[in-house]
Amino acid sequence: MNHVETINGTSRKELVDLLEKLVEPLITHFDREGPGLKFDTGGTHYSETTRQIEALFRPLWGIVPLLAGGTEYKGLERYIARLKEGINPEHPHYFGETHHYDQRLVEMAVIGLALCICGEKWLGFFNEKEQKQLHAWLNQINDRDIPKNNWIFFRILVNHGFRLNGFTYNEDMLKNDLEMVHSFYRSEGWYVDGYPDQIDYYVPFAIHFYGLVYAKTAGENDHHARIFVERSKEFAQSFACFFDGYGAAVPFGRSMTYRFAQVAFFSAAIFAEIEVLPYSEMKWLVVEHLKHWMKQSIYSHDGLLTVGYYYRNHVFTEGYNAFGSPYWALKTFLLLGLPEEHPFWSISEKAPDLPSKKLITPARFIVTRDQKNRQVQLYTAGLHCEPHTHCDAKYEKFVYSSVFGFSVSKGQLNLRQGAFDNTLAVSLDPERYYKMRYEKSDYQVTEDYLLTNWNPYEGVKIRSIIVPFTPFHFRIHMIETDKTIYLADGSFALGFDVDGANIQKKIMTESNQIKVMSDEHQVGVIDFSHHSELEFVFGEPNSNIMKDQTFIPTAKDKVEKGKHLLIHGFYGSFIDDAILESHCYIEENEIILSVGQEKVSIPKQLLNLEKQHTA
Template sequence: MNNNVSLITKNPLRTRKDVIELFHQISEPLLAYFSEGSARLHVGDTNAHYGHDIAGMEAFSRVLWGLIPLLAGGGESKLWKIYMEGMKNGTNPNHEEYWGEVHDFDQRLVEMAVFGYALALAPEKIWDPLTNVEKDRLYKWLNQINQKELVPSNWQFFRVLVNIGFASVGLPYDKEKQEESLLKMESYYMGDGWYSDGHNEQQDYYISFAFHFYGLIYAKVMKEKDQKRSREYIDRAVTFSEDYIYWFASDGSALPFGRSLTYRFAQGAFWSALAFADVEVMDWGVVKGLVLRHLRWWMKQPIFTKDGLLTIGYAYPNLMMSENYNAPGSPYWALKTFLVLTLSEDHPFWQSEEKPLPSLEKRKVQKHPRMIICHNEKQDHVFSLTSGQYLKSVHGQNDAKYGKFAYSNQFGFCIQKGIDGLGQGAFDSMLSLSERDGYYRVRKRCEVVKWEKNSLYSLWKPWHDVKVETWLIPINEWWHVRINRIDSYRELDTVEGGFSIPIEKDGVPTVPKVNQEESILQSENGVAVLLTLAGSGIRDMFGERTHTLVKTDPNTNVLYSSPTYIPSLKGSMEKGSVKWFGSAIFSSFGDEDPIPVWEEFPKVDQNEESFHVYYKGNIIYEAKFLK
């Protein structure tokens, strides 16, 4: 193991000094990978849709998200001399490493944002040392962003950051284009602190590490020049924090959901931005704990190469779950969380004693992301029941990242490796349907999504003549219920999966929680796997399906590289029939004996007018159908 990687795992991450040291530990292995003119970083040979040349510029720029806060907070880095040289060459049209003229929707427009950020936060480091000629070149290269089209999404903030950087050093900027981008982003605002990432059905981590992160930087830098908008951004971030805290578990991990998971600990950047903007939304010790526990959790994951470079993947290197815009240097966007390094040692963020998560509701309905989030602090388990999000752009594994019924910080979720069989399909937390040919379809875009009491209802069509209605109903920290009504004009096989559970962790086989013969519990209506790490199971509530354990291919789960077991139920339908499928999904973590909970499960009854879900003899949920 590279010495830096070893030191990262030993870094206690309790103090500002520790976090500064972490930045050095992550960034200094990059010293060997700069181009001759220092304007690019070549940290890998995989590619993205924009090609190797731009990918090298992207890698160069993304490290600045951590380097600039370090410098703005009074720190120093071995990298800075190289960065100044690279920036001068990259913006010089006469140099062979010139970053080039950009086009509409160009990836380099994304990477320009951090230079505006740098001009606003550390002008004495990046701007003042330049000659007049070098200043003019930097300005002209960045000003291209005011002449090009940006994707109608969080990209609009990139122009805003460049222009507030210009304003910070007294340069002219395009006020009309700036206002145009600000108004576009205003049109994405949904209320209650939530944006959509453009006019679409996507409310994922881009809301935290893009919209609010950039909005809080704007609020801090522009608080005197644009008081009204700055106040709005702060108020929205405060409201958003009341929902977003539920995405984090007490061990520091966060809910894996949506795209761009390879940015990893950027999930915690929102909390750093709150501190940067001096927004005292909750006890400073709580905010400090959210940031530091998150970093500690991530630094325990095998996310670095032996040379100390960040990899593409989530909890381990995994190209299969990546998007077409993930180049080797893309993961360094995670360094956004180092924004707290702008804060001096005497700031209340650093002076406060780290505190655990506050007391949270066990169940939180979040209407904008269309989630019911279940929180179990005792088991460090956070899972969401989800319906209705989907991505218009096909970047890779959209069905797995947005369309599943449930997502979990402890079980993760699986992606599809291939189309040959259930092991490659890895259909955890999904209902998959096949025309009896081995090719399966799952939920993609929902045609209808609505809240029904405390459940989440969706209507979706895997084929134009197959209609599926789904109710997702939380019961408690161990159980949730799914009711599916399928109206089909096709002969179908169906497979429904619970949470996937790894066969080994960190290269060590998971030891059964009970003896080997009893680690897989089978009953008339279900199957469960009970291992030391966790327990996962599924029960059929109508008694028509058979249970099975699906063993997935390795590297399909975003948290665990080993194959996983998915407790599953198999069923079938004849052409022109309507069928009800009900399942109770079991999950368990920690030392508590799971067997008594597994044996006392939710039940359901159903007729032509309604269905009722019971647990321990009490009605938990009732749905009446419209005729």
């Protein structure tokens, strides 16, 4: 049961009310002993003390913009009092001396935000001695090693905030950090998150977000600010495609427990007063996205945000996801930094007109949407992330969906534990130890298809060619193996409630295809090879980030030593969507694929595993 009502309008007051409802349940936990807040359990790669500090700092991502926009949250004095204790080296609740790569360095960023966007108001809560203590504790970030990724912006915000408020800051560090961020840039507004093959939501809700905060608060002639603005305008043209007509974004990559931070980029653009899209369209994206999330089961019984995605779920989360981590979602409320009288609040919202297919070359994506704009599908190739939890499932599946989400493995002993939706799983044993693609593979992305070469085992080469016809897509797998292997090509994962009788009524099986239906959706697989074994795999409970019970229609094959060609078709759609007739014709020089009136030709030379295809 949700404990926060959805929003109906688009006024600043209604968003303020929503924010206050989200943070209000935290107030009762200030009465407990400790340096921060403690309201749940669960381990992380950092200490319990740091988990409490994180839980104290994260809500400030919404509360600070509220203050900047002229509204002081009534519970702010509780946060300030706890902060004053934490920055005082003589107090038992001192936040402590940090070390290299310390999680506490991450949490400093929101104080940097406060110094940047409402420094005078913020510092007004601290006397001269306390301001010196605040500066001293934050300044540790200049003497610590941090990852060369989005973390660089935490130090930028702190030093920029120092500079704006007359504190001593590390000028050389600030200059070098800004240049490092620029080194992450690729093209069309897209960055990598520090590592060459890691592209995910940290591009919008971290790198661009912080860049827009910097641009808003830097001087008019600051060339870094101009660069951040220009890139954000270009980025918005493709990133808007990640949202479907209900305001839902495609879940993909790590840190999905931050939930509605997915749309925080547009909040940052609104706050920075930069029309990366028309204000009316950005307003629609932010408001509809929040409406969508307020309908999900994301709260505990007492109204606190939980760790998970559509429901409380620790299975898929990262080692840095503590009980307070989900409050990073409050970054979406940065637009409250605009005061009540700002003309933005009187603008009517309008849904953006987005293309049915968008090739995003620098990000290695094809983003598609169905005709009724009810589902967005994200096709990927050549991405790789390490060493976080379930990176194979979060980055290297063939397609991700705003409706069906994705699943992560709870074990490798069988296909049920593996929950291999939208991927090809490979095993040397027909009964256990399946694994999916997880490697730095060469790839090619075009308007019509995505191609990757990968090697799950020594002596096994696979070339996978994915051809989108959303909500349908083809997968062509060319396999060369020196041993017998077992394959499982999984479709979308369909959520359902456990009821054996009703499930049987909603399963359909034909000679070369199977599908399963719920009251709203349908998913299925078609075997164009005409020799695959089709099976409904019951995904291990809680393996999917959207639904706690799932069916995954799967095509299974035993492949002997030699070369083999497999062609399967998959779909995941709404129950009232007609599944158009699909065909696959293998000609002398090409493979012709069609769905309805759409047709794509794949040259047969692409099946030659000896020829490399790289970006």
